[in-house]
Amino acid sequence: MSSSLAALYENAVLAHPRRCLLAMALVVAACAVFMPSFRLDSGSDSLILEDDADLRAYIQIRQTFPDEPFLLVAYQPKHDLFEPATLQALRALVDELEQVDGVEHVNSMLNAPLLLSPPLPITALLRGIPNLEDERVDKTLARKELTESPFYSEQLISRDGETTAIQLVLTKNPPLSEAIIERETLRGSRRSAALSPEESARLSELEERVSTLTAAEAEQQEKMVADIRAVLARHRDAADVYLGGLPMIVADMTAFVRRDLVVFGAGMIAFLALALWIVFRSKRFVFLPLLTCALVVVTMIGLLGLLDKPATVVSSNFISLLLIIGMSMAIHIAVRFDNLKQSGNARTKLKQAVVDVALPCFFCSLTTMVGFGSLVFSGIKPVMDFGLMMTAGIAVAYAFIFLVLAPLLVLTTAETAGSGDETAETEAENPLMLWLAKLTDAHGGLLFIAALVLLGVSVWGTTRLSVENRFIDYFHENTEIHQGMLLIDSKLGGTVPLEIVIDGGEKNYWINPAHRAKLRQAHEYLEQQSAVGKVLSLDATLKVAEEITGSRPLNSFLLGMLKTALPARFKEAVLEPFVDRDFRQVRLVARVVESDPNLKRQELLDGIRNHLINEIGFEADQVRITGMYVLYNNMLQSLFDSQIKTIGVVFLAILMMFLILFRSFPVAIIALVPNVFPVFLVLGIMGLLGIPLDLMTITIAAVSVGIAVDHTIHYVYRFRAEFEIHRDYRATLYRCHGGVGRAMFYTSVTIVAGFMILAASSFRPTIYFGIFTSLAMVTALFAAVTLLPYLLIRLRPFGREHHS
Template structure:
């Protein structure tokens, strides 16, 4: 009886042929349920072993565009200028006097403990920084030989304060201008083995070398984490100590990812169980849903691990996304199962399952297909973590569809048929009826409001901006943000920026030279005479120009050495630079010259730190303006100007991501529209289904634009993800509406669709909302924003489906609409 009813509703002759394969497949699932359950358990255990090994990577390089030309320059700088990873510590004593005996004693204890750590190579602070002007009893030559420091008995503290304040290398680096905060630069040991493996990977590019490099990176990451944890222990031990630096940001991101994965899993499980109980009031449906979700999650994670995918900050929300999509799929099946149960209470459990799986196979498949389209769009970003998110979610939701149908059929086939079912609560029915009536009767109010919201969206979208502030990635009360803010404001900024100036090489070979000219040119070609007046002049021009920039904090360059020489009463000209370069020790040369000049490449380098916490900083515009100003400043000099550093790389990442998402959003919309055309066989229904999802999405971006909330690395993925998930309800609703309209008048068809599919939409949306709300418990601000914005867009999409959709169906329905 139940299968006959189903066949009639699907046009018997064609449906029997089309559904023959699926009927055989579903019968095989239900009739061989015990065998399939055992196989599923074995597969679960196999995947669980690999899921446990799923790596987490928050390394800064994991968020870099591999094909970015600036990244290649960045690698060149790291190799050529022998840069080191470092942590920045700030000590702000409660007394406010950094030079008091107690403060210096504590600072000394801190540096002693730091220097005993295995991964720490050296430290630089006010305690061991050489002071050349603070010893009244020593002349300059004696000071250069002895290198007295603050702790030396020959040093006068008052003179030392003055020297620190005016020292071009120390001020705003290891001491704040107000003398209340001391910086400790902790240089980490260079990992030569990691460099060898990376070079080997570039040369061979084999999977075994990639696996070896990945494994070693994980080990190195663990060592760095141990070092950072040891430094954090010092923070707990010494009041007023704060920590910052790129390695710390990466380490804390990993900790947040791990914490979020645990939080999402546990929080969502509890919340889902409670909500499923509220909705269905039967434990079998609660445990069925949670069991299928757990199975899909473990199997997916195991497959991700087998394929070599890593979990990053961007993809850390895959658990929530996958659970939400999977639960939505299961709820639509449960609601359909209960609906058939109400209609055919005497049908067998197997027939109920056949009917449910047959009825929901098409809308479920197309809902998952549109979701996959949304995630696949992320793979056009050229950013590895975003590509991985698109890939793992596409794989994950595909597995969710397959195993949901298998386990739904297998488990319910093994369980006895429920003795009774709970009807939809009266207030739920009233709410759905009210939404349907509003959509049908209040079109004169709905359409003007919708039109105004569209205008609001368009206006807000034109004011959207994208930003990438590391300081604002963390909550205000978090230790890492407090440390980053203190360092940013008191010690010259947090985000590194570098400027390379390349000079044209001189050619002495073309013109005939006299013996004197040849001898002079030979002398000039020596390294010590490379520091000519032009290079020193250019260094001064650029350095002084950068000092005037609002967002630039610390600046170090060759001109810093010029300033140091001038403060010592020496003339900072090319002859003095040549003399110093020729006569200074190798270690001193490595500190004063090597970081800021590359003789072989004919380059000078400027090392800057930017005030990341400045709310007026617009990073893309700032970098563009710096480039323009430098080009204008050096016009006619025939010099090559390159701006690089972490700030440039992350800005490139964000700009590329937003551009790729804008470019691919049209493709996603077109692809989803094509799926709608194929499913509904109606141009009007397809346009309606698309509009009810695009309008809520536009409202969200309008709100962001008007409230001046910037899109970040996770925020720019909202469009594709929300559209992919949101259209599922439209597919289920219109699929049901097409069946209802065949045997009912328009208004009855809409109300029936609301009562049956509307309840499933209501359930799934609220579970999705709760799921994304769980993200708002994260310590990572981009995750919180992502959860909040996606929650808002899902609620708006629900309202759009329950109110705007019936209004549009009523207004544009014709006999040929379906």
């Protein structure tokens, strides 16, 4: 720290520790008031791009083809599905589910309209359609119809007749839907022209309203999912039952996030306490850093509650990260103090230790903030929010370390007398650091060549990175969500919906038999795709009608009759979701098999579009492929671009920081070199192992560089200071390894072990985040204490040596 800033800091803070602590206590108290407002958000919005043209199209399509949010219960009885006792048990379950708050109505094989059990003339259908519980229905024919119907097979019942689906249609939320539509309209206007002040104010109001309504809906749906599971638990003696559907995935992800926040936050605190005790054997160097880091977390949670910035799946580890980052700064203070306290006044030495590490910690914090801040270039809202959240959190952590921990240490450090060298480091005491110093001294060139080879392999590995991941892979095989998705995929037609809307452009376009023939080709093509399960469209409805009437294809008269004369409930179920009132647009709904090991999202979409346009003959502007599948895939594809942007921005910003800190271009370039290895090593290994980028793993590069660069700054800063004293590069190497090297070692061990705690999560993205960030930290430490000093000794950027 420069002499003027050091004097100001000592006079304002260290000389008056009680005043400073009182002021910071007031800050913590003010923020703590808003802690109850902090919330979690794992809604489907976190899986899509905010500025996505397909999102706008999706919202527009919803106005023509309203979508009913639903949950799906897979019911696999222990006895034959059509036995009277089984049907009675199924009816009891359906009745209970209908009473759950948030469930509007329930669709099941019990109330499915049956047209062929026995076959009825179309005139009879106009008077009312029977279902499975109707006395007129033949159960044998009903089994055949349900398992073979293009509408019911793999939709309400598996082809083998052993598993049935219960569809829980959820209560709609018109205020939220209307707010989203208006918000997207204004966003669209903003992209084409500047909004008026009134429109800008309205957009801000809508953003807040959507956030509030979404949070309320998520809370209500989380309770509803819990209530449904309680009902299902009472029926597990009669059947194996699993819950599925996007609202359940959202609720479970929220539960995983909440558990990770609590469990790993507590586990991290416990581990850090143990690590600090092992390293320093001092109660105050355990309690005071932990207290300070805890206050950082309290303050940040309060600020996030005040600003209504929820944690998401991406940012669920922010508490652990803040604890680790704050603790790393505390360890550097402690080790520097330990190096200096061998002689002299203890309190004076403590103040000197704090001042010595304040500036490198400041630049470390800035570079880490840059690492996280670069995530705003991702274009993915939860990733951007995570970057901003951590950028603010690191600033808070730095402030608390030097405005809370430092004054606390000053107050608890006794005045002790002594004499001796006021600046020199103690000799190396850590055996590993001493060994690494000797290894670098003797074989630095070989290490550098090996590192270049490893870097080349890693860069090649990064070219094999992909974003082809599946929802089901996010969860362990023993979790209900994994087992339920697997059963639904294998028996009931798939999980995530993919929608295709084809616009004929004119009224009654789809009455024309030639056009309906092209629709049938599209439907059959989708059914042939291995990654596609159940496909529903107007064509499925027509196949049922053709079987009833015996007219193949259905003539225009009968189709007109189907359009106008059928009972409303029947049309709502099998007609209106797939064709608009004017027979101008049709909608095909294909459910994607998420458990398909060969699922390639973009390849599937490209293949569908190519076939519809180039093989069947639809015009490009007639076809719109949409749905949550498309929106999620768009987010995944954007990860590649954002990863490149993130890495480039981080390294450029770090180079600028090094230039400001070290005021030397050669030193800045040398310092940058070791930080390249952790990023490319981690990304390269992910590519070679076939581990895809996702919402969490995309942050590893930014997090790794942001934290790992701390080692470089501390080492170069101390190396320069020691070299000015001794003017001997090799001697400075050993002294730095024995001093700041020990702090780097303790910090790395703490960070690595802390991140490895995340490997105990049930959420696989969190596991990968913990493992690969730990690997990056190990690589960063090794590079900082081998390659970095080798380059400093070899290139001699601090001038000539002076030997006595």
